[in-house]
């Protein structure tokens with residue numbers, strides 16, 4: 001009898017917590033207005049976002065993390081023609097452009113990659129963020145197929161390698177087009193690109 005009471009109490013607490021979470025989600029949704037690229041769908045978290053936004057005190061299940069990485073990796077679309085490298089000059093523009101997907105942005109304009117917000121690239125560019133590692137001299141890693149595939153995959157869906165990465169999913173989330181990704185690849189890897197200025201023989 002005592003156990004039954006405790007179970008009932010637990011169910012009450014859990015359902016109250018669930019109701020609170022539902023109410024919070026509803027409040028969030030009703031306080032948002034759809035405009036341009038900002039849609040209410042963006043309030044819904046996908047499996048990776050749910051896994052990666054648990055409180056710090058909750059340790060994520062490593063098997064679940066591995067399964068999420070595996071799913072991200074198997075959904076990567078490589079360029080059909082095996083041609084990974086576009087024009088680094090256009091890639092520079094994509095990397096330097098921080099516009100796109102905000103409600104104030106014109107959806108008719110191409111999105112940018114905003115790479116400088118988190119990475120150093122051209123070593124002579126003074127304005128860059130440091131959330132991500134410096135990519136200056138990235139081209140020194142070479143342009144062999146494994147390197148091309150690694151870099152493309154990282155840009156397509158960073159969660160394929162790092163479950164809770166803070167980098168945007170440029171391909172998987174439809175932020176950049178395949179051509180823009182090829183241009184950014186060239187910006188990273190072309191020996192002529194300013195990213196590799198004096199750093200790659």
Ligand code: HEC
Nearest residue numbers: 113114115117118131132133154158162165166167168184
């Ligand atoms: C919001 C921040 C953020 C933005 C924007 C961002 N990145 Fe990253 N990036 C990171 C972080 C953090 C890492 C390292 C951790 C990780 O791998 O998830 C990283 C890692 C990388 C790596 C792997 C580095 C290595 O040593 O192998 C590459 C390549 C890369 N980013 C390229 C880019 C490019 C190109 C862009 C723009 C199209 C970009 N990133 C935009 C945060 C960002």
